[in-house]
Amino acid sequence: MVRMRKNVNQGAPTFNAIGHSGVSLDQVSKYFGKIKVLDQINVDIDAGECVVLVGKNGSGKSTLLRILAGVLLPDSGTVGKTKSTHMYASDVLPRLPFTAEEYLSHMGRICGIDSKRLRQRIQELSNLLSLDSAMDQKLPFLSKGTLQKVNLIQALLPGPGGLLLLDEPLSGLDISAQEALTALLEQWKQAGTTIITICHEPKLVERVADRVLLLRGGCISRQWTREELLLYTGPSVVHIQGRSLTEQSTHAISKLEEQDGVLSVTSHPDSSHVQEVCWAWKVASYASDQILRAILEAGGSIISVQQDQSSLRMESLLEEEA
Template sequence: MIWSTRGLFKKSDQAIPDSLGRGLQLQQVSKRLGNAQVLDQINLEVKQGECAVLVGRNGSGKSTLLRILAGILLPDTGSIQRTMKGSERYAVDGLPRLPFTSREYLWDMGRIRGIRPEILRGRIRELSELLYLDTAIDQKLPLLSKGTLQKVNLIQALLPGPGGLLLLDEPLSGLDIPAQEAIVSLLVQWKVEGTSIVTACHEPLLIERLADQVIVLKKGSVLRYWSREDILQVGEPVVHIQSLTEAGEDLANDPSILQQPGVLSLVRNTSSGNSNSWLWGWKVVQQSTDDVLRMILASGGSVVSVQQEESQLHMESLLEGQHPAAHSSHGDVTESADLGFSMDAMGRKTQ
């Protein structure tokens, strides 16, 4: 289900998107840690308002690359050019359990960034409500569960508002489904407002909804590069809805319903034991879920259940460098190792 997060921050606090080709560019970036070559000649370009998703197995170099982008580590060789407006924010993979309450930690992080107290107070409240922090806002960080601690970690990175560069290391790790939906919907909005995002992530939800490019890392090198067009070949996740209407109300022959955008199929469950009502099974594309639910309720029906179908994106194959749609029932790709785009030595796409 698509969440609305518009108006989370006042418009006067939001960044203004820039169309002058601003962004971030890495050329031939390499890094050694001890005796290990952690990154080897990485090329990456992220324009303003784009999202690049880093995927790869443990030890592939994702977190090291994010630390370099955040300025925590310096590359041994190569160059980094940043021409976008706004600040850099970083949500690490695992927030330390510092001896503060969530509110104290977020307040100090906001003041360190120079956010005015009257603005900061509102942003902490709004983001805490968005991610369902509830009473954990006044609990000590060492007492929080992994998922709740991750919410605090994300909130501190989101406090400055949209714009600039947002670096996220496994942002959905440990989050419950409502919080995952809320954070992805917020990031979709912030992309439109000019925020550039680089994130390491293995959740198909984020890749399908946010990624303009997917960079597959293997042992510190770029194995493959996939564009937004490649991701779209996977097909949008399908949502299953069950609804009830009065017996005799034949939705399957209603032209206004059959022509509703996003409705893939509508079938009546004839095995329903209630003679006074009919049970309907809907199959709709994810993007149209909210519209269909509103239509059901507006017509006097009731919603029994909403269940999202498993994503069509096959992460295991993606990690091996195969095309995102290699195992998708929506895609035409069958052998993907040579069908997509890869990176040349300068970070350009090559067939």
């Protein structure tokens, strides 16, 4: 359960170990220079809850997550966390001069995972996210989506339990990896993991979130329960994963983004084929046949098509008044 509290007490920032709740923030504020990024945040999150943070750019979401991870210190207020494993995947993984396997092995050793279990965990998670072919490639040469998989695996190495902090975990992932990660987070929550994530992907919010908190101007301006989120559910959508094989087809397909029914499009170069570009489309179901036909006529190929039964209208949440 998530509870927002009003408290007038202020003082120097402190970190306390707590036993009754996964996370507790009391009057937490943060400045960057003269700009107040977080403004007296008060919230309790129980152990085993999944809370999703939403909000427009600059609303303070990533700063709040970094404070929970211990990467940043608040300028005032108190942060309380249970004495448990803390796992964190930031929004960007630095392109360090290591192979994926070297990086993951190093991060696992830092977490204190014994070598036999570490090898097993890396293998399990790389299989789950289809990372095997990139394990011996250096991080600077990986695509955005592949780099994100490495970033997620390093956070997931310790296993379920404790506190898991994720900043846009589905960003850049192909549809199959998004599905695999969402299913894993469902399992982890059932196993008692406290999950706090920034996410604007309806799939994860619908299936895993217990509460959604809207940040605006550094404040929590609104919250929703799982039941209340049903009011923001719209018509079904179709996810299309495809590939363009030539520069000419890539150019032609890019022009389709403005067609009626296209809700979002992401693309990234295929790490194994320099000329190829992978596409992920989210389209309204009524326009899916038309978009599929247009992609093929533009010289693209279709990898997979998946239909959601419903779609949470995230843009409606972001526009909500406090």
